[in-house]
Amino acid sequence: MxxxxxxxxxxxAYIVPPEGAPMRHPSPVALPLVSTAFEDVRIAVALTGDRQRFARLRYGEPDSVRVTAVLDLHESGAAALYLDQNRDLVITNDELVPEVSEDARAWDVSLSAHVRNAEGETNPLPRRLCFELNESASILAASTLxxxxxxxxxxxxxxxxxxxxxxxxxxxxxxxxxxxxxxxxxxxxxxxxxxxxxxxxxxxxxxxxxxxxxxxxxxxxxxxxxxxxxEFGTIEIALHRAGAEIRDDVRSVEAILVGRDGTVVSVREHARATEVPTGDYRLSTLTLQLSPSEEDPEQPDWTFVFSEAFRPTEASWRRVAAGGALTLDPVREALSLELALPENAKTLTIADSVRAQPYLYLGADRLLIRNAYRGSRGWIGPSQLKGTVSLLGAGEDPLVTYTSQFL
Structure with a gap:
C-alpha cells in the first residue's frame, strides 16, 4: 500500500477571477463545427438565423453525456449560442447563453463537470466556461475559466x-x-x-x-x-492479437489507473512503459482508438471508452513494486454480455412482461463499455453506431428486438 x-x-479551491485578471483564460480548445443537427438532440426553440452550426463537448468523465452547443448565425454577423447545460438532449429557450458584450462573440456560462464516485453515482463539479467564436464563424473554441x-x-x-x-x-x-x-x-x-x-x-x-x-x-x-x-516502477499497456503479436492498429490509448489512496496516474502510450510511484493500482477507465480495417482503410478510426461499473474488489488491484514492471492487456480477454433482470423476475408468469438491461463488459477487469464513436472527435458516431439485442425463442425466431445507441 x-x-x-x-x-x-x-x-x-476553484477560483474564477474577474474579467481582465491575468491567467483567467487558459488557451482555448477548438470544437469541430458541423452544419447538420445531431439526430439524438431535439431543438425546442425557434432558430431565426440564416444558418446554424452544431458542436459537442465531453465535460467530465469520458463516458459522460456530451454537452451540445447550437450556434444560430445571422448574415449581419450576430450570433446566438444555446448550450444543453442539463444534458437532457433538448435545446430550450432558457439555455440561451448571454454574450459577454454585444460585439464580443464570446459567452461565459456555468457548467458542471460530471465525475463518478466509488458507488458509481454521478457528482457535479461546478465550473465556469468561456466559448469564443472567430470572425468567420468557422471555429468555436472553449476553455475552463x-x-x-x-x-x-x-x-x-x-x-x-x-x-x-x-x-x-x-x-x-x-x-x-x-x-x-x-x-x-x-x-x-x-x-x-x-x-x-x-x-x-x-x-x-x-x-x-x-x-x-x-x-x-x-x-x-x-x-x-x-x-x-x-521508489518507482512502471506500467505498460500492451494490446495483443489472438497470438503473441502486438497490435499494430492502435492509434492511441489512455488508461486511467487509481491507487488505493486515490492517486490517479495516466498511461497514454501503447507498448511503452510509463514510470509511476510504487503501490497498488486498479484500472478505472480505458479509452482506445483503433484504425479502420485493412478492407476499408478510408473509413474513420474507431474509439471505444470503457470504465468501472462496480466498487473494486481485492482482485481489481495490481502491485507495482520498486523497480518492477506491470504490463496490462485489458482487451486480451473476450467481451461478455450480461442481462440484468429486476428482483421480481423469478416470480413472473408467462403472461407477465419484464424489462431487462443488457451490459457489455471487457475482460477480467469487468470494465463496462460506456461509449463508442468513429472519427477523431466523435462527430460521426453515436446516432449511427447502434447495437441490436434480440431475445430468441425455442425456434431461434426473435421474440423481441431492441436497438440502442451511445449518447
Missing amino acids: FVSSLLFAAQL GWLEGEISIGEDATRVRRRDSNVNGFFGDHGDQLWIDRNGDGEWAAFGELYSSLPFLTLPEERGRVRYAVRSNREGDRLRLTEAN
Missing part, C-alpha cells in the same frame, strides 16, 4: 500552487494539465521556472540539488501532494 495518502493532501489554488508542502516549505485545465474537460489533474508552483513566493506565477505539466513525476531544483517528486493527485485535481520519489 502507499505510505503517503491523499488524506494528507492539500485541498485546492480560472484555476484551482492552494498551499502545499514541498520539503520544509509551504508553497502556493495553481492548476489549470488544459484540455477543457473540467478536471485539473489530467496528463498535461498545467501545474504552477510559486517557488519564490512572489505571487507572480512566472511561466519560466514555475510552470510544469501534470505528470506522475516532476523534478525541482533544491539547495541539495535536483529532487524528484511523485505527484499524487485525484482526477479532479483538487487534492494534491508532492512526495519525494525514492
Whole structure:
C-alpha cells in the first residue's frame, strides 16, 4: 500500500477571477463545427438565423453525456449560442447563453463537470466556461475559466500552487494539465521556472540539488501532494492479437489507473512503459482508438471508452513494486454480455412482461463499455453506431428486438 495518502493532501479551491485578471483564460480548445443537427438532440426553440452550426463537448468523465452547443448565425454577423447545460438532449429557450458584450462573440456560462464516485453515482463539479467564436464563424473554441489554488508542502516549505485545465474537460489533474508552483513566493506565477505539466513525476531544483517528486493527485485535481520519489516502477499497456503479436492498429490509448489512496496516474502510450510511484493500482477507465480495417482503410478510426461499473474488489488491484514492471492487456480477454433482470423476475408468469438491461463488459477487469464513436472527435458516431439485442425463442425466431445507441 502507499505510505503517503491523499488524506494528507492539500485541498485546492476553484477560483474564477474577474474579467481582465491575468491567467483567467487558459488557451482555448477548438470544437469541430458541423452544419447538420445531431439526430439524438431535439431543438425546442425557434432558430431565426440564416444558418446554424452544431458542436459537442465531453465535460467530465469520458463516458459522460456530451454537452451540445447550437450556434444560430445571422448574415449581419450576430450570433446566438444555446448550450444543453442539463444534458437532457433538448435545446430550450432558457439555455440561451448571454454574450459577454454585444460585439464580443464570446459567452461565459456555468457548467458542471460530471465525475463518478466509488458507488458509481454521478457528482457535479461546478465550473465556469468561456466559448469564443472567430470572425468567420468557422471555429468555436472553449476553455475552463480560472484555476484551482492552494498551499502545499514541498520539503520544509509551504508553497502556493495553481492548476489549470488544459484540455477543457473540467478536471485539473489530467496528463498535461498545467501545474504552477510559486517557488519564490512572489505571487507572480512566472511561466519560466514555475510552470510544469501534470505528470506522475516532476523534478525541482533544491539547495541539495535536483529532487524528484511523485505527484499524487485525484482526477479532479483538487487534492494534491508532492512526495519525494525514492521508489518507482512502471506500467505498460500492451494490446495483443489472438497470438503473441502486438497490435499494430492502435492509434492511441489512455488508461486511467487509481491507487488505493486515490492517486490517479495516466498511461497514454501503447507498448511503452510509463514510470509511476510504487503501490497498488486498479484500472478505472480505458479509452482506445483503433484504425479502420485493412478492407476499408478510408473509413474513420474507431474509439471505444470503457470504465468501472462496480466498487473494486481485492482482485481489481495490481502491485507495482520498486523497480518492477506491470504490463496490462485489458482487451486480451473476450467481451461478455450480461442481462440484468429486476428482483421480481423469478416470480413472473408467462403472461407477465419484464424489462431487462443488457451490459457489455471487457475482460477480467469487468470494465463496462460506456461509449463508442468513429472519427477523431466523435462527430460521426453515436446516432449511427447502434447495437441490436434480440431475445430468441425455442425456434431461434426473435421474440423481441431492441436497438440502442451511445449518447
